[in-house]
Amino acid sequence: MLYLYSARSSSKMEGATPLVLCSHVVVMLILLLPDTSVAEPRSQIIQLICGNKSTVSVPNFVGTMETLSEQVIARGYGVAVTGTGPDATYGISQCYGDLSLLDCALCFSEARTLFPQCFPYNGARLYLDGCFMRAENYSFYDQYLGPEDRRVCRNRTTKGSLFQQNARAAVQQAVGNAPSNNGYARSQVSFPRDSNDTAYVLADCWKTLSANSCAACLRNASASMLGCLPWSEGRALYTGCFMRYSDTNFLNAISTSGGSSSRGKVVVTIIVVSSVIVLGVGAFIGIGVWKKKLIQKKRKGANDAEKLVKILHDINLNFKYSTLDKATGSFDEANKLGQGCFGRWERDRRQKAVLQQ
Known part of the structure; x- marks a missing residue:
């Protein structure tokens, strides 16, 4: 997960560890990326749906979220499971196809702050305008329809028949293209050309679905979402897919110069650099x-x-004067250190030699 820390006081920064300082450096690198306004993470929340069964296992939930974070940052989607049995946590998170890796990371970061609102229940689905997240205590990866499926209509303005016609055509194009395009499609229809009644559509299936399941989900989702007409905007929040139409161009531009791709490479580079920094800090420590x-x-x-x-000092090598006087024969020269018994023996030997002569 992408964590952003801020220093509330200079004293906290002075006491920061090298690892925390490293985190600040990485975040600053991300924030200083050039031209960060090219795309939008679309992190606005659409709906959070919480389950009402099965208390969550906190360690397993945290483990699944951490694994999802690593995968989403690296490739734009993630699938993870932690634990076994009824305490297991199955999770999926996916950014929609027009988001760059950087925008995806930002959307996921927002989603992760909102997701724990369903605590202590394990079941939860979160739909944002740029990404999706779900967690359960069972494997749900092949599901594409469910009782929680719904549409969300925004009654900003009422549109005329020309926009409604364009919206239906754009939805039909996206539904037809997405299953064979890795579950993602975007379309816009403007008839007549350059009119003010252009319709913009996004369709996304979760990558765990087969092409047939994706097609089935989009067919049901599109039929429901078009019920929002003649309103200017509608969304379909389905078990296996997400759809949106609007009279406003919410789609991120497709860069012919590799902007999104290069942005993703920059993010990956930052991740690598941050890893090197962390290793360097570890070596320093x-x-x-x-x-x-x-x-x-x-x-x-x-x-x-x-x-x-x-x-x-403790064994007390201090002696009384009377003891030393007695031991040294009143401090006789013959008992000086280095002489002692050897001195007397040498003197006696010399005296015997003189007598023998």
Whole structure:
């Protein structure tokens, strides 16, 4: 997941660890990307549908969300499961086909902040204008229709017959093209050309569906969504797909210069760079720990010397004068250190040698 941190005070920044500082650097790199207004993440929430059964297993839920984050940032969609049995958490998240990887990451980040509102229930679906997320305690990946399917109409303006005709034609094109185009299609119909009655349509199926299931979902979704006419905008929120029509061009532009693609490459590059930074920080910390241990080892040697002095002091090698006087024969020269018994032995040997002569 893409986490954004902000420093509330300079004192917090001063006490920040290298890893937190690294996070700030990565976020700043993303925010400083050039021309970030080319596309829109369309992170406006359309509807959050919460289940009313099965309490969520928090560790499994968190694990699934983390795996989805990694996959969505890398490729624009993710499928994950954590745990087994009734406590398992199955999840899916997908950005719609006209979003770049950067816009997808931003939409997913918004979705993830909203998703926990369904806690403590495991079942939840979240539809945003740019991405979708769902989690359950069972495998739902092949489902494309369900009782929660619905349309959402926006009564901004009432359109005439010409727009309604264009909207139906554009919807038909998208429904026909999406199943054979990896589940994604966009279309716009303007008749007569350059009129103010242009209709814009987006269709997206979840990537876990087969082409036949995708087609079935879009057929049902489109029939329901067209019931919003003559209103100027409508959406279909279905188990296996999402559709939208509007009289306003909400679609992100298709860049012929590779803008979205290059944007995605930049994001991937930032991820790689951030990984390198994290590894560098880890190496820096490792070297610091090694140096600290080395210093502690040297200090330990010094401590050992101090301990020896303390031991010698504790065993009390102090003697009374009377004891020393008796032991040294009133401090006889023959008992000086380095002489002692050896000195007396040498003196006696020399005296015997003189007598023998």
